[in-house]
Amino acid sequence: KDESSVVEFLNACKEDIIDNLDDFKEKQEEQQAGPFPMPVKMSGLRRYEVNLLIDNSDSKGAPVVIESNPAYPNLFGTIERQAWFGALVTDFTMIKPGALHKANGGYLVIKALDLLKWPLSYEALKRSLGQKEIKIEDVGELFGMISTRTIRPEPIPLDIKIILTGDSYIYQLLYIYDDRFQKFFKVKAHLDDRMERKEDSLLQFARMISRYCGEQKIRHVDHTGIARILEYSMELTEDREKLSLELGDISNLLKEANYFAGLDNSELIQKKHVEKTIKKRIYRCNLIEENVKELVKKDILWVETKGEKVGQVNGLSILTTGDHEFGKPGRITATVSVGREGVVTIDRESKLSGKIHTKGVMILTNSLRERCAQNKPISLTASLCFEQSYGMVEGDSASSTELYALLSALSGLPVKQGIAVTGSVSQKGEIQPVGGVTKKIEGFFDICNYKGLTGDQGVIIPEKNIRNLMLKQEVVDAVKDGQFHIWPVSTIEEGMEILSGIKAGNLQTDGTYEDGTLFRSVDERLQEIADIVRDFLKKEKEESKENEGA
Incomplete structure (x- = not known):
């Protein structure tokens, strides 16, 4: 009695039954007149049927629906049709519900990208939220393509x-370009894909692994396997203080490790099975990496790992092939000559570098000015180049390497070729952290290991990147044995002393440096270039006056 619309409908049914009592009488089957079978006529009693769209009588709590394909019919429902004598007919029993009906009174979860693939769905969803009702309409009518006569169900109140x-x-994008997005989606919850590595989180992670193994009915993992999976999780985050929450990747790792454990007839998944899984994963997608390494080993891509050279430093970059990334060493060279063009990068001039790389070059130029232009103007032409680079160069992680090469070229002092460098530089000469440090170190180590470890080789990294190191065991063993080195630095001076073996020097009050230091040699060379430029301009000016007098 509280639902007036229901009472009104039942009264209408009562009156209709009285008016159509003949429909309830038993009738004899009519014989078909023609030779062809005719479709059976729909019963007149069909109009008294009930089309139950949603039944939540057995549900506990508010419904939660996840819609993976939010096309318009799947969200708002549809009106089906049946062929009848060559025509399409329908009635209320052919009304089908959508995800909004199923989740009404509860929650509907949709991926934003999937929803935006169906523009009609997104606009209709916002309209329903604004009007607080669900309308079941034909998609063709919404586009104005079909104007046939059909039923129009009453809107259903929406609380979702x-x-x-x-x-x-x-x-x-939605927040900026859709003015109604802010109105309908007011609460933002930013979820991280990483979590802090604490004792309780490690325990929770291990319990999650155990629960997953039980649910999937695969072998459980022993303590050595748990430890290796935790290491792998930290490798994904490139941070020893973080654990990855990309559980899909971890679950796939467990399934593959379970397969290798089965091949060994092992009752538990052990560290060796997890390690084998990781290596197999890398092997399946590192073909391009192997091809690049082969070119380096054949000296087609030229990387020197021994000796010393002036104006040449090994830089490190990251190459990504979708599901795999690796470190690639490459030579960065610098040349210096008399002129007034400043520091020029060949990659930028040939339009093969991005804006961030250009910014890094401007920063290193200003860092040089702060150290060597306190008592004189800098007049020089210097060029920087990523040798044998045939694609776009982007990022500032090689800006410190470029500055090292430039300082070597200015001072005339050679730097060790067995040392590679990564790290960005600030205007104050501070070495700033960069990404992909682990892959870069491993990439240079593989080349050095192939060409022969001498005990003098290694990589200079930013000091703040120490927490990001998750090196493979082969590199760790080489460092322990003193065959390979990792030098964390915080300033340009520290890095130059490692590369050249000469004290960098400190700036004095008169704008010069102590004798016998690297920056003293740089300062003297810049002074020499400034004198040459001044004398040349003076001579050019005098000749110009003589020509005017003549």
Whole structure:
């Protein structure tokens, strides 16, 4: 009695039954007149049937629905049709519900990217949220393509919470360009894909692994396997203080490790099975890395790991092939001559470098000015180049390497070729952290290991990147044995002393450096170039006056 619309409908049914009593009488089957069978006529009693769209009588709590394909019919429902004598007919029993009906009174979870693939769905969803009702309409009518006569179900009141999931980029686009997005989606929850590595989180991680193995009915993992999986999780984050929350990757790792454990007839998944799984994963997708290493080993891509040279330093870059990334060493060279063009990068002039790399070159130029232009102007032409680089160069992680090469070229002092460098530089000469440090070190180590470890080789990294090191065991063993080195530095001076073996020197009050230091040699060379430029300009000016007098 509280639902007036229901009472009104039941009264209408009562009156209709009285008016159509003949429909309830038993009738004889009519014989078909023609030779062809005719479709059976629909019963007149069909109009008294009940089309139950949603039944939540057995549900506990509010419904939670996850819609993986949010096309318009899947969200708002549809009106089906049946062929009848060559025509399409329908009635209320052919009304089918959508995800909004199923989640009404509860929660509907949709991936934002999947929803945006169906523009009609997104606009209709916002309209339903604004009007707080669900309308079941034909898609053709919404586009104005079909104007046939059909039923129009009454709108259903909507009380729902929509949860959109997606990355920050999609959120920012919708927030900026859709003025109604802020109105309908007011609560933002930014979820991290990493968590702090603490004692309780390690325990929770191990319990999660055990629970997953039980649910999937695969072998459980012993303590050595748990430890290796935790290491792998930290490798994914490139941070020893973080654990990855990309559980899909971890679950796939467990399934593959379970397979290798089965081949060994082992009752538990051990460290060796996890390690084998990781190596097999890398092997399946590192073909390009192997090809690059082969070119380096054959000296087609030229990387020197022994001796000393002026104006040449081994830089380190990261190459990504979608599901795999690796470190690639490459020579960065610098040349210096008399002129007034400043520091020029060949990659930028040939339009093969990005804006961040250009910014890094400007920063290193200003860092040089701060150290060597306190008592004189800098007049020089210097060029920097990534040798044998045939694609785009982007990022500032090689800016310190470029500055080292430039200082070597200015001072005339050679630097060790068995040392590679990564790290960005600030205007104050501070070495700043960069990404991919572990891959870069391992990439240079593989080349040095192939060409022969001498005990003098290694990599200079930013001091703040120490926490990001998750090196493979082969590199760790080489460092322990003194065959390979990792030098963390915080300033340009520290790095130059390692590369050249000469004290960098400190700036004195008169703008010069102590005798016998690297920066003293740089300062003297810059003074020499400044004198040459001044004398040349003076001579050119005098000749110009003589020509005017003549």
